[in-house]
Amino acid sequence: MSSQSGAQGPTRRELLRAAAAGSLALFTADSASGSDRRPSAPRSALPPLEGVLDVIIIGGGLAGLTAARDLPIAGNDSFVVLEAQDRVGGRTLNHELRDGYVSEAGGQWIGPGHTAIADLARQLHIDTFKSRYDGKAVNRMGDGYFEADADGGVDVDESLVAKFDALAEEVPSEKPWTVPRAEELDRMSVADWLEKNGGTPIDRLTWQFSSILTNGTPMTNLSLLYYLSMINFAGGFVPLNGQKDGAQETRFVGGSQLLSIRIAEALADRVRLATPVQRISGWDGPVTEVHTPAGVYRAKQVILALSPPLCQRIEFSPVLPKARAELQRRWPAHGPMAKTAMVYDSPFWFDDGYNGQIASVDGPLIWSFDNSPPDERFGVINAFMRAAMMPSDHDAAMRLVASVYAETWGDDRYLEPLEFHAHDWGQDPYSITCVSPMPPGLLTSGLMPALTEPVGSLLWAGTETAEIWNGYMDGAVRSGHKAALLALHRLASAGAV
Amino acid sequence: MFSTKGTRSRGAVRPLVLVLLLLAVGLAVLFGPQLWGLWQFNRELDAREALAQGIGVRTYELIQACELCHGFDGNTHSDFYPRLAGLPAGYLEAQLDAFASGVRQNPNMGPLAMSLSPEQRALIADYYASNSLRPSGVAPAPIAEPDAANIDLAAGERLAAVCVACHGGELQGGQMPGSAEPTPLLAGQARDYLVRQLHAYRDGSRGDPTGTMRGIVGSMRDADILSVSQYLATLSPSVADDLPLETD
Numbered sequence: 207m208s209s210q211s212g213a214q215g216p217t218r219r220e221l222l223r224a225a226a227a228g229s230l231a232l233f234t235a236d237s238a239s240g241s242d243r244r245p246s247a248p249r250s251a252l253p254p255l256e257g258v259l260d261v262i263i264i265g266g267g268l269a270g271l272t273a274a275r276d277l278p279i280a281g282n283d284s285f286v287v288l289e290a291q292d293r294v295g296g297r298t299l300n301h302e303l304r305d306g307y308v309s310e311a312g313g314q315w316i317g318p319g320h321t322a323i324a325d326l327a328r329q330l331h332i333d334t335f336k337s338r339y340d341g342k343a344v345n346r347m348g349d350g351y352f353e354a355d356a357d358g359g360v361d362v363d364e365s366l367v368a369k370f371d372a373l374a375e376e377v378p379s380e381k382p383w384t385v386p387r388a389e390e391l392d393r394m395s396v397a398d399w400l401e402k403n404g405g406t407p408i409d410r411l412t413w414q415f416s417s418i419l420t421n422g423t424p425m426t427n428l429s430l431l432y433y434l435s436m437i438n439f440a441g442g443f444v445p446l447n448g449q450k451d452g453a454q455e456t457r458f459v460g461g462s463q464l465l466s467i468r469i470a471e472a473l474a475d476r477v478r479l480a481t482p483v484q485r486i487s488g489w490d491g492p493v494t495e496v497h498t499p500a501g502v503y504r505a506k507q508v509i510l511a512l513s514p515p516l517c518q519r520i521e522f523s524p525v526l527p528k529a530r531a532e533l534q535r536r537w538p539a540h541g542p543m544a545k546t547a548m549v550y551d552s553p554f555w556f557d558d559g560y561n562g563q564i565a566s567v568d569g570p571l572i573w574s575f576d577n578s579p580p581d582e583r584f585g586v587i588n589a590f591m592r593a594a595m596m597p598s599d600h601d602a603a604m605r606l607v608a609s610v611y612a613e614t615w616g617d618d619r620y621l622e623p624l625e626f627h628a629h630d631w632g633q634d635p636y637s638i639t640c641v642s643p644m645p646p647g648l649l650t651s652g653l654m655p656a657l658t659e660p661v662g663s664l665l666w667a668g669t670e671t672a673e674i675w676n677g678y679m680d681g682a683v684r685s686g687h688k689a690a691l692l693a694l695h696r697l698a699s700a701g702a703v
Numbered sequence: 704m705f706s707t708k709g710t711r712s713r714g715a716v717r718p719l720v721l722v723l724l725l726l727a728v729g730l731a732v733l734f735g736p737q738l739w740g741l742w743q744f745n746r747e748l749d750a751r752e753a754l755a756q757g758i759g760v761r762t763y764e765l766i767q768a769c770e771l772c773h774g775f776d777g778n779t780h781s782d783f784y785p786r787l788a789g790l791p792a793g794y795l796e797a798q799l800d801a802f803a804s805g806v807r808q809n810p811n812m813g814p815l816a817m818s819l820s821p822e823q824r825a826l827i828a829d830y831y832a833s834n835s836l837r838p839s840g841v842a843p844a845p846i847a848e849p850d851a852a853n854i855d856l857a858a859g860e861r862l863a864a865v866c867v868a869c870h871g872g873e874l875q876g877g878q879m880p881g882s883a884e885p886t887p888l889l890a891g892q893a894r895d896y897l898v899r900q901l902h903a904y905r906d907g908s909r910g911d912p913t914g915t916m917r918g919i920v921g922s923m924r925d926a927d928i929l930s931v932s933q934y935l936a937t938l939s940p941s942v943a944d945d946l947p948l949e950t951d
Contacts, residue, residue, distance in 0.1 A: 345744070346744075347744050347747040347748065347751070348743065348744075348746075348747035348750070349740075349743045349746075349747065350740055350741070350742070350743035350744025350745065350746060350747040350748075351740040351741075351743070351744060352737060352740050352741040352744055353737065397764060407748065407752055408748070411748065411751075414764075414767065418767065418771070422771075423767075423768050424764050424765070424767035424768050425764075426761070426764035426765060426767075427765070427768050427818060427819075515810050515814070518810065519810065535805070535813070535814070535817075536814050536817050536818075537814055538814045538815065538818060539810050539811050539813075539814055539815075540768065540811045540812070540814065540815040542771070542772070542811065543771075544771075567747075567751070568775070592770065592771050592774075593771055593772050593779075593781055593783075593784070594770065594771060594772050594773055594774035594775075594778075594779035594780060594781060594784060595774065595779075595780055596780060596781060597780050597781070597841040597844070598780075598781050598782040598783060598843070598844040598895070599841070599842070599843075599844035599845065600844070602841060602844075630781075630783070632772055632783075632784075632811065633783050638810045638811065639810075639811065643768075645818035646818075647818075648818070
């Protein structure tokens, strides 16, 4: 209490701040997008459709399938979806557990502002439920650890966050590069801002942790302008990174991939699996040719429901306009995440007062959390992992992750999981990355209009193109609706000529 | 940090000391592990600050972009991502520059390298070069059939003999006499990474200005590539003994 600081090593204030830092971590999960995996409705490569279609949609993730669902609703049945993998869902992927249960390997949460995907789920008769986080969370760093009661919020320096949120009000999520101070804010990294505004080592640790979890990159290489635009669409730092009333609050019964699976089932053989697009030619003419190993598809309009790094893998002839080509070349793709699911016979951590959450500054684990099914028939702990510290061998990885749980919670029951699943998105050639860790300078490079501007017959979709919640599942759905409307409009305009 | 406050009460009323002592023991039993853990956490935090200062704060923050796949010190346990620890700085910097210019293609690395300044790329290269490759302690994952049947370690060893000329007697890499550029270490490198690179040299998708690698790999069959990669991955790095094993 006196002005002298404590007589014992770290002061109490330091300890409390450390505690605050830890809890930080707990709630910074990223719902971003992310994922991929297995065949839902196995349809192998079919011979191409004859003739010229109205629309070809490339990419069977949430964006492409949302667009594909909208077309017949609007009366257009002349389309096909080409998906490279043998499954739909893109960066959403359900690990299939025993007895028909699932645990998500990719994007999995929605929050209060995710109205587009919530609406789609209702139409598909897919229910939602709240993530469970009641109990104590554990924070780890080396041999150090402490526990804190979780409330689903983010425990960070409130005055710092208030200042940050106020700045975010100046930056609309849509076209943030157009605001007056755009260049100044885009030159800075989030780390620069924190340093300027008196961030302490604890603040740095906290913010760094959330930057890596939410954006897949350290804040020193994350554009301040971009992060502010995210804060803007989320309505604040805490709703972006938190669970209670935040972007990590709610899950889908049956897993997030179920949305794509349901849509694809209804579209039947209009979805062509295992049909990777290698080349697109004639996009500057009336009929565009889309080349796949199964043959050539032809259409008047083409929706690329893909991230820019995936568009970059396709050969275009003629070559794309300079700005679009350069944007694809520079679009950041180093935000891959590795995620695991460990299955136990019950979520017994709750009985012991823990909520399944471990936030770890080092070691193989970044952040674990309860991911049990809504009826808690099993206990499931999902975790974001440091891929570098995971053995490639499945069993070795399982033993490693289980041992982290057993050691952290001091309970050998964690050594006996029923199942273990792992997925490293960095090794997935048809996803490449989960989120877009935008570096300083790219938003104000002058290239951003090329992200959404149609080129000949080519329309761009995918969560990256969304005006709000870009990078999230909700953004993917928004972009799909928009692309379908635009394609229909262009078809109608062309027909009128 | 350490004030002298406590010393003033020395010699004060004994019963009070006793009560305090008992109280302390009680609290220690109740909250001891927690306090110890918290105290350790703070120590780790201080240690990390010191580490960052030692490496250089800018470098320390930059390498956190690399850490998730390559490991904090460049010793990834994965078979998929390359181990960067101990690779020659000149080689690492040249690769980052090649990713940035598009000469070497990789969807993750290209845009990342482009987002870094030449100075930042040099800092990262120097940092990883300054670390030592350690045995990961994890065997490469078993290879699935039918490829597993094609792995022939003896053949891999014979094939690796040709690598010595440029990559050194212990396949440790470095600046070789008569060679224009430093070569990467191969002993203990991640297997699946080696497989991908050898395929990329063979099909021409990884550039090879001198044509040396393409000449060597050109005649290799898929099974040869797998065998030599498995052999190289299981070799112990020759330079790893000077570092204590970290207990990540």
